[in-house]
Amino acid sequence: MNRAVLTTLQILVAVVAVALWWVITKTSILGDPARIQFFFSTPADVFWQIVAWFRSGEIWRHLWITLVEAALAFVIGAVAAMIAGFWLARRPKLAAVFDPYVKAANALPRVVLAPIFTLWFGLGIWSKVALGFTLVFFIVFFNVYQGVKEVNRTVLQNARMLGMTERQLLRHVYLPSALSWVFSSLHVSIGFAVVGAVVGEYLGSSAGLGYLIAQAEGMFDIAGVFAGMFVLSAFVLLIDWGVTMVERKLLVWQPDNNH
Amino acid sequence: MQHAVRLDNVDISFGGTGKTVFRAVAGANLSVAEGEFVAIVGPTGSGKSTLLNAAAGLLKPSAGTVEIQGQPLEGLNGRAGYLFQADALMPWKTSRDNVAIALEISGTPRREALERAEEWLEKVGLKGFGHRYPHMLSGGQRKRVAMAQVLIRDPEILLMDEPFGPLDAQTRLIMGDLLLDLWQQDRKAVMFVTHDLEEAIALADRVVIMSTGPDAKLIGDFTIPLARPRDVSEIKLSPEFQELHRDIWHLLKEQVLKAYGNQNREERA
Numbered sequence: 001m002n003r004a005v006l007t008t009l010q011i012l013v014a015v016v017a018v019a020l021w022w023v024i025t026k027t028s029i030l031g032d033p034a035r036i037q038f039f040f041s042t043p044a045d046v047f048w049q050i051v052a053w054f055r056s057g058e059i060w061r062h063l064w065i066t067l068v069e070a071a072l073a074f075v076i077g078a079v080a081a082m083i084a085g086f087w088l089a090r091r092p093k094l095a096a097v098f099d100p101y102v103k104a105a106n107a108l109p110r111v112v113l114a115p116i117f118t119l120w121f122g123l124g125i126w127s128k129v130a131l132g133f134t135l136v137f138f139i140v141f142f143n144v145y146q147g148v149k150e151v152n153r154t155v156l157q158n159a160r161m162l163g164m165t166e167r168q169l170l171r172h173v174y175l176p177s178a179l180s181w182v183f184s185s186l187h188v189s190i191g192f193a194v195v196g197a198v199v200g201e202y203l204g205s206s207a208g209l210g211y212l213i214a215q216a217e218g219m220f221d222i223a224g225v226f227a228g229m230f231v232l233s234a235f236v237l238l239i240d241w242g243v244t245m246v247e248r249k250l251l252v253w254q255p256d257n258n259h
Numbered sequence: 260m261q262h263a264v265r266l267d268n269v270d271i272s273f274g275g276t277g278k279t280v281f282r283a284v285a286g287a288n289l290s291v292a293e294g295e296f297v298a299i300v301g302p303t304g305s306g307k308s309t310l311l312n313a314a315a316g317l318l319k320p321s322a323g324t325v326e327i328q329g330q331p332l333e334g335l336n337g338r339a340g341y342l343f344q345a346d347a348l349m350p351w352k353t354s355r356d357n358v359a360i361a362l363e364i365s366g367t368p369r370r371e372a373l374e375r376a377e378e379w380l381e382k383v384g385l386k387g388f389g390h391r392y393p394h395m396l397s398g399g400q401r402k403r404v405a406m407a408q409v410l411i412r413d414p415e416i417l418l419m420d421e422p423f424g425p426l427d428a429q430t431r432l433i434m435g436d437l438l439l440d441l442w443q444q445d446r447k448a449v450m451f452v453t454h455d456l457e458e459a460i461a462l463a464d465r466v467v468i469m470s471t472g473p474d475a476k477l478i479g480d481f482t483i484p485l486a487r488p489r490d491v492s493e494i495k496l497s498p499e500f501q502e503l504h505r506d507i508w509h510l511l512k513e514q515v516l517k518a519y520g521n522q523n524r525e526e527r528a
Contacts, residue, residue, distance in 0.1 A: 157317060158347030158405075160335060162361045162412065172360060176351040253351045253392040 018043050041223040049227035063235060065208040069125050069197035070239075073132025074190055078182065081137045085144025086170075086178065095145075106138045110196070114203045123205055132196025139189045140182055147181030148174050183251055186243050194236055209235065261329050263416050263448030264291040264314050269323035271309050283309045285474040286323070289467060291416075294446040298459035299477075300511060301469030302518035307452045308344075308420050310469070314450055315341050315418050327416070340414030342422040346401055348393045354404040355380065355389030361408050379407035383437065399430040403437070410441060417442075417449045423458070431455075435462055435491035443488055456511060460503055461491045468511055471518035479510045 001009075024030050025042045037045075053059035088095040114131055121127040151174060159173050182189075201210025209232050216224025271284040283306040291297045301307045312318040313325055316335040325332040327339070348357045358376035363369060380389055383403040393401050402422060409417070423431040439462060442449065453459050459466045460483055468479035485499060494500050 154343050154345040154347045155349055158341065158343055159349070161315060161317075161339070161341040162364060162408070163337060164364050168364050172349065172352075172364075176349070180351065253353075253394070255394040 037222075038220070039222065041226050045223040046226045046230065049223045050231060053227065053231070059212075059231065062208050062212050063231075065125065066194070066197050066201065066210070066235070069128040069200070069208065070132060070190070070193040072125070072129045073196050074136050074193040076129065077133040077136030077193065078140045078189065080133070081140035082144050082178070082182070084137075085141045086148060086174070089145045089148035089178075090174075102138075102141075106142075110134045111199060111203075114200055117200070118204050128197045128200030128205065128208070131200040132193045135192035135196045136189045139185055139192060143181040143185045144178045147178035151177045180251065180254065183247055186247060187240060190239060190243055191236065194239065198232065261293060262290040262326070263293050263295070263328060264289070264450060265324075265326040265329075266290070266310065266314065267324045267326070269310070269313055269320045269325065271306070271313055271318060272321040282321075282474055283472050284313075284320075285476055287469075287476050289477055291448050291450055293448055296442065296449040296451065296462060296464045298451045298453060298463035298466045299469060300453060300456050300459045300466055300507075301475065302471050302511075302515040303454060304472050304518060304521075305469040305514070306472045306475040307454075307469050311418050311420050311450055311452050314416075315339055317341075336416070336418075338414060339416040339418050340409035340412060342405060342409050342417070342419040344421040344424045346393065346405075348401060348404055348408070350393050353390050353392055354385065354396065354400075357393070357404055358407045358411055361412050365412070375411060376407070379411045380404070382441065383407045398426055399434060402426065402434060406438070406441070415447060417447050417451075419449065419451045421453050422451075424453070431458065432492045438462065439487075439489060439491065456504065456508060457495060458491075460485075460500060460507070461489060461494050466507060468507065468514065471514045471521065478514070479507065481507050 021040065022043050025037050025040050026033055030036060088098065110131060113134060114127070117127040117130040121130055156169070156173055159169055164172065197208065198210035198213075201208035202214045203210075205211045209228060213225055213228035213232070216222075216228060266287055266289045269284060269287045270282060272280050272282045274280050287310055289297075289299075289310070299307045299310065309318060313320050314327075314332075314336065316325075316332050316339075327336055348354070349360070352360065355373060355376050358379055359369070359372040362372040362375060367375075377386075377389060380386060383406050385400060385403050385407070388396065388400065388404075393404070396404065405422075423434050426434060435458060449463075451459070451462060456466075463483055466479075466481045466483060467477050468481075469475050470478045481503065483503060485494060485497070485503075
């Protein structure tokens with residue numbers, strides 16, 4: 001399939017979906033449009049809601065808050081996980097002792113922690129950062145752990161034979177190997193940082209995209225809920241695209257990253 | 260004369276204690292003189308790499324002694340450069356950085372290290388390839404970078420574990436010539452492990468044969484009096500080469516067949 005055809009088909013999917021949505025909510029084939037609109041709103045209402053948000057500039061503050069929360073959750077979570085991952089991977093006995101607890105902590109659905117974090121850190125951004133942290137931490141942790149454990153043996157022996165000290169091995173062999181694993185999970189971990197922020201906001205806050213959606217839902221403003229979802233999804237796509245750009249720069253040495 | 264490497268009655272075992280112990284090498288004696296190129300040939304699984312790793316300090320013998328230039332080896336052999344069979348370059352460094360790091364870790368300033376890395380890349384025929392990452396190079400080119408990485412430190416002893424094993428036949432010949440060229444310049448002591456007898460004769464001053472494992476030992480020691488400098492691809496056609504090959508192959512063949520038999524028995528079991 002060539003590029004033009006593909007793009008056309010992709011656009012067609014959106015057009016058909018929106019058209020269906022419009023037909024269902026504006027005509028009476030499936031019953032009273034007013035009732036259906038209460039549950040599904042209409043494409044035009046959602047569109048104008050988004051336009052209104054951007055026109056008033058109100059949305060920027062919420063986007064910014066969510067972005068800051070997600071970024072803090074990611075950075076703090078990733079750094080903590082790298083330290084912990086390195087530390088445990090180099091100490092197999094200690095890792096064996098902690099293993100069941102790490103697994104247990106990771107098994108816990110993180111949403112249940114939200115009320116506790118709200119209690120501990122208040123309604124501001126830090127309770128959301130904490131929630132995102134618990135999500136990001138484990139993904140990065142397991143990747144670093146694996147990355148350090150699965151350092152190529154020949155590369156390691158070669159570095160030793162070249163005369164590297166333990167410190168130099170850490171810097172030139174273990175760290176790059178672990179980072180490559182972290183980068184390969186970057187999309188997932190950053191995605192989860194956003195999830196943590198939005199879910200936290202949704203459960204109790206005074207700003208952010210999650211708050212916006214929760215607010216609209218509370219007033220049965222379905223157009224607002226849908227508009228919030230669309231903005232959120234565009235926001236995540238944009239971040240994801242940014243991550244891809246960073247990845248291409250940082251992982252040029254990997255075989256399948258030569259674009 | 261002082262020996263660069265001297266293995267005296269070396270046993271090397273793997274595994275735990277008691278019955279599970281697998282003794283790969285038993286009572287091996289081998290000395291490599293300064294400036295001597297020794298090739299170790301044996302069937303697969305004969306423990307030739309094991310023996311080499313003992314000389315490198317990567318493995319500790321369970322009995323016997325390893326002496327490097329007259330001194331018992333403790334820990335890793337810091338005087339040796341080791342060329343591995345598998346890819347050993349750091350994939351996240353460019354070929355230039357891979358070569359330069361070998362100097363940087365012992366305190367050479369980065370600028371100087373990079374300059375000398377460029378020189379070495381040129382010596383191994385990779386001028387202009389400095390900015391490529393290992394995955395952008397062919398197998399032979401990666402091996403050249405690995406060679407530059409090992410040789411730039413100017414090690415007193417070279418240990419090579421079937422370094423050209425993964426390469427195709429033509430590339431092996433070219434790499435053999437390159438190795439001899441570089442070796443000719445300062446004649447370091449070399450321990451070169453291979454299963455390819457032709458390669459061994461073409462390159463080495465002495466070819467030693469290992470018996471098939473377990474309990475492998477050295478069972479043959481042949482001096483190769485072929486004149487140097489040699490051309491690896493031409494030398495195979497000379498009658499002296501062929502005569503040597505016939506003599507040594509006679510001994511090696513027995514071991515190869517034995518190893519083959521062992522393998523078949525294991526498969527049937």
